[in-house]
Amino acid sequence: MIYTKEIGNPKDIAFAILDIETTDLDNKVEEIVNVGIIECTKDFSIVRGTDYWFNPTNRMISVGASAATGLTNYMVHMMSGGDLFTAVQEKLKQHLLDLKVSVPIIAHNSKFDIPFIDMQFNRWGDSINLSQGNIIDSIEIARRFRENGKDSLSLDNLM
Numbered sequence: 001m002i003y004t005k006e007i008g009n010p011k012d013i014a015f016a017i018l019d020i021e022t023t024d025l026d027n028k029v030e031e032i033v034n035v036g037i038i039e040c041t042k043d044f045s046i047v048r049g050t051d052y053w054f055n056p057t058n059r060m061i062s063v064g065a066s067a068a069t070g071l072t073n074y075m076v077h078m079m080s081g082g083d084l085f086t087a088v089q090e091k092l093k094q095h096l097l098d099l100k101v102s103v104p105i106i107a108h109n110s111k112f113d114i115p116f117i118d119m120q121f122n123r124w125g126d127s128i129n130l131s132q133g134n135i136i137d138s139i140e141i142a143r144r145f146r147e148n149g150k151d152s153l154s155l156d157n158l159m
Contacts, residue, residue, distance in 0.1 A: 001052075001053045001054070001079060001080050001081035001088070002050065002051070002052055002053075002088060002091060002092075003050065003051040003053070004048065004049070004050045004051075005048065005049050005050075006047070006048045007046060007047065007048070008041065008045060008046065008047035008048065009047065010039070010047060010048065012041045012045075012047055013039045013040070013041065013047050013048070013102070013103055014040060014041050014042040014103060015039075015040055015042075015103050015104045015105070015106060015136075016037055016038065016039045016040070016099045016103055016104075016105050016106065017037070017038045017039075017040065017105075017106045017107075018035070018036070018037050018099075018105050018106065018107045018113065019035075019036045019107065019108060019113065020032050020034060020035050020036075020113045020116060020117065021033055021034040021036075021065075021069050021071055022065060022116060023055075023059045023060065023061045023062060023065055024061070024062040024064065024065045025064075025065070025112075027115055027116040027119040027120070028119065030059070030062075031055065031056075031057055031059045031120070032054075032116060032117065032120045033053065033054065033055045033059075033061070033071070033076045033080070034051060034052065034053050034054075034071070034076070034079070035051075035052040035092060035096075035117070036049070036050070036051050036052075037049070037050045037051075037052075037095065037099070038050075039099075039103075050095065051079075052088055052091070052092045052095075053076065053079040053080040053081070053088075054080050054085055054088050054089070055076050055077070055080050056085040058077075060073055061073050061076060089124060089126075093121065093126060093128055096117070096128055096130055097128055099133070100128070100129075100130055100132070100133035100134075101133075103134070104134040104135070104136050105130075105133055105134065105135050105136070106135075106136045106137075106138055107135060107136075107137060107138065108137075108138040108139060109137065109138075109139050110135050110136070110137040110138075110139075111137065111139075114130050114131045114135055115131060117130050118130055118131055
């Protein structure tokens with residue numbers, strides 16, 4: 001299922017923020033169940049937000065992943081709806097490829113998210129090589145600006 005809210009002019013997109021949710025941590029066997037993309041202008045106004053939900057193999061979310069994200073198997077099942085998976089996959093692929101060639105992509109912990117996305121597409125018999133795009137890791141930025149003394153670099157701890 002794809003949920004999109006467009007509130008600005010797509011021609012004004014200067015960068016995209018990307019986040020994924022997975023069934024667990026091992027990108028060789030686990031699955032992505034959600035890709036969220038927020039596209040913004042240079043002054044940080046949101047132009048468009050898109051959520052891609054899917055779980056084609058009905059893989060169960062691990063207890064650890066559920067505790068970390070708050071996602072449950074029921075939520076993923078309900079959010080992924082009845083859309084034909086190949087249609088969602090194709091739209092996600094085109095969206096990511098468009099972003100890859102047009103704007104910087106910011107990901108919190110890109111060392112996890114981007115290889116996971118590339119591996120997921122490889123398992124689907126496809127390739128997007130998102131890792132070759134202009135990727136900015138917000139964790140690296142957080143390390144430079146963090147002054148709160150907390151060990152975690154989660155987005156919540158940076159505020």
